[in-house]
Amino acid sequence: MAHFVIVGAGECGARAAFALREKGFDGDITLIGAEALHPYERPPLSKETLAEQPEPKFVASAERYGEQRIALRLGTHAAGIDPAAKLVRLSDGQVLGYDKLLLATGASARPFPGSAGVGGNIRVLRTHADASALRSALRPGRHIAIIGGGFIGLELAATARKLGADVTLVEGLPRILKRGVPEEIAAIVAQRHRDEGVDIRCNVRIAGIEDRAEGAAIHLSGGEAISADLVLVGIGALPNVALAEEAGLAIDNGVAVNEHLEASVADILAAGDCCSFPLALYGGRRVRLESWRNAQEQGTLAAANLLGERASISAVPWFWSDQYDLTLQIAGLADGAATTLKRDLGDGAFILFHLDEAGRLLAASGIGRGNAVARDIRLAEMLIAARAHPDPQALAASHVKLKSLLAA
Numbered sequence: 001m002a003h004f005v006i007v008g009a010g011e012c013g014a015r016a017a018f019a020l021r022e023k024g025f026d027g028d029i030t031l032i033g034a035e036a037l038h039p040y041e042r043p044p045l046s047k048e049t050l051a052e053q054p055e056p057k058f059v060a061s062a063e064r065y066g067e068q069r070i071a072l073r074l075g076t077h078a079a080g081i082d083p084a085a086k087l088v089r090l091s092d093g094q095v096l097g098y099d100k101l102l103l104a105t106g107a108s109a110r111p112f113p114g115s116a117g118v119g120g121n122i123r124v125l126r127t128h129a130d131a132s133a134l135r136s137a138l139r140p141g142r143h144i145a146i147i148g149g150g151f152i153g154l155e156l157a158a159t160a161r162k163l164g165a166d167v168t169l170v171e172g173l174p175r176i177l178k179r180g181v182p183e184e185i186a187a188i189v190a191q192r193h194r195d196e197g198v199d200i201r202c203n204v205r206i207a208g209i210e211d212r213a214e215g216a217a218i219h220l221s222g223g224e225a226i227s228a229d230l231v232l233v234g235i236g237a238l239p240n241v242a243l244a245e246e247a248g249l250a251i252d253n254g255v256a257v258n259e260h261l262e263a264s265v266a267d268i269l270a271a272g273d274c275c276s277f278p279l280a281l282y283g284g285r286r287v288r289l290e291s292w293r294n295a296q297e298q299g300t301l302a303a304a305n306l307l308g309e310r311a312s313i314s315a316v317p318w319f320w321s322d323q324y325d326l327t328l329q330i331a332g333l334a335d336g337a338a339t340t341l342k343r344d345l346g347d348g349a350f351i352l353f354h355l356d357e358a359g360r361l362l363a364a365s366g367i368g369r370g371n372a373v374a375r376d377i378r379l380a381e382m383l384i385a386a387r388a389h390p391d392p393q394a395l396a397a398s399h400v401k402l403k404s405l406l407a408a
């Protein structure tokens with residue numbers, strides 16, 4: 001009987017395991033996860049998990065794995081792969097043979113350069129254990145200093161304010177959300193944080209960080225020190241590629257896979273945050289996405305391709321972030337856009353459409369309260385997928401339904 005091994009029991013690996021069964025695979029499935037917990041969702045870690053619900057939000061109940069005959073090896077690290085002999089060596093010394101192998105090893109929080117890593121009062125936020133360690137610092141009278149004005153840092157800032165902690169956020173670039181978020185939207189997010197009492201400082205140069213017996217400090221290059229009860233380093237994530245690299249797989253900002261998620265070595269696929277892939281929709285440009293929906297979609301696609309379907313990646317990149325009552329959604333990739341058009345949706349909500357020189361819709365970025373932009377971003381996504389060249393005037397005119405542009 002065929003044996004498929006999946007390394008990485010996160011969103012992507014778990015989805016792939018269930019999708020194999022949904023597609024009728026009857027062989028053996030082993031899902032190996034370094035974390036002790038059953039696969040859980042990471043997006044709540046910077047949102048509800050900290051604020052309201054400390055328990056992890058599991059991808060599926062523990063029983064479901066048994067019902068679906070998915071052998072879970074939790075708290076176990078895949079320590080080596082021998083692609084010639086088709087073997088995976090585990091941290092407990094056991095060796096598993098595989099017919100097909102899926103790497104869904106995800107990413108890890110990027111440590112602050114030169115720092116020893118996580119510990120004490122200097123923290124990162126990637127796992128449920130990280131979130132649990134942060135919770136005690138998020139209460140009135142506490143001060144948390146965040147390095148990095150990206151999504152993780154900003155979501156944590158919003159949650160910390162909600163819980164009554166003081167927040168200082170430092171960013172090295174001239175503005176927050178510089179990577180992938182239009183300035184007009186980033187300015188609204190920044191203003192909202194300031195209105196909520198977050199001290200945002202941009203263009204900041206950090207000389208070093210210091211863990212102290214009580215609290216921690218960020219030392220700025222001008223000599224000033226920002227002292228806090230806790231420092232959160234939120235400067236991005238690095239793909240977990242050590243296992244693949246050691247096995248001789250091609251690496252290019254992640255495990256390099258083709259449009260079918262196949263790695264450079266036979267019978268090994270990679271999916272989710274750990275891999276980079278060519279995106280046909282954008283001229284075959286190689287990208288790596290860190291997004292919940294991408295992890296799910298690629299898990300499903302990997303299952304199909306483990307079964308030999310050789311389906312291609314076609315999904316439009318999509319990402320969301322919740323901060324206070326604001327939700328931001330981005331579909332597509334805006335790099336290379338020549339024109340930006342704005343569509344007002346009322347109550348402060350709006351969408352920016354990004355078009356290339358030929359008028360093709362490349363991306364749409366929206367912001368509003370709750371799910372104010374959700375429906376129109378979904379329609380924009382369909383236009384992006386169709387490589388549409390919508391009438392610019394109609395795109396910007398809020399009374400023209402986006403659905404009608406899709407039909408056109």
Ligand SMILES: Cc1cc2nc3c(=O)[nH]c(=O)nc-3n(C[C@H](O)[C@H](O)[C@H](O)COP(=O)(O)OP(=O)(O)OC[C@H]3O[C@@H](n4cnc5c(N)ncnc54)[C@H](O)[C@@H]3O)c2cc1C
Pocket residue numbers: 007008009010011012013032033034035041042043044045046076077078079104105106107108125126127152240243271272273274289290291292293295318319320321322
């Ligand atoms: C705090 C936070 C908030 C987020 N919020 C959003 C959001 O609002 N919107 C959004 O779209 N996305 C969000 N994301 C991103 C989203 O959660 C990720 O893109 C998604 O979890 C990626 O899934 P994955 O399975 O590819 O990787 P991961 O979730 O990283 O899972 C990989 C798993 O593999 C394990 N592993 C690694 N190496 C090995 C090994 N050698 N042996 C065994 N196991 C191994 C890891 O321990 C990990 O459990 C957020 C992420 C974080 C951390």
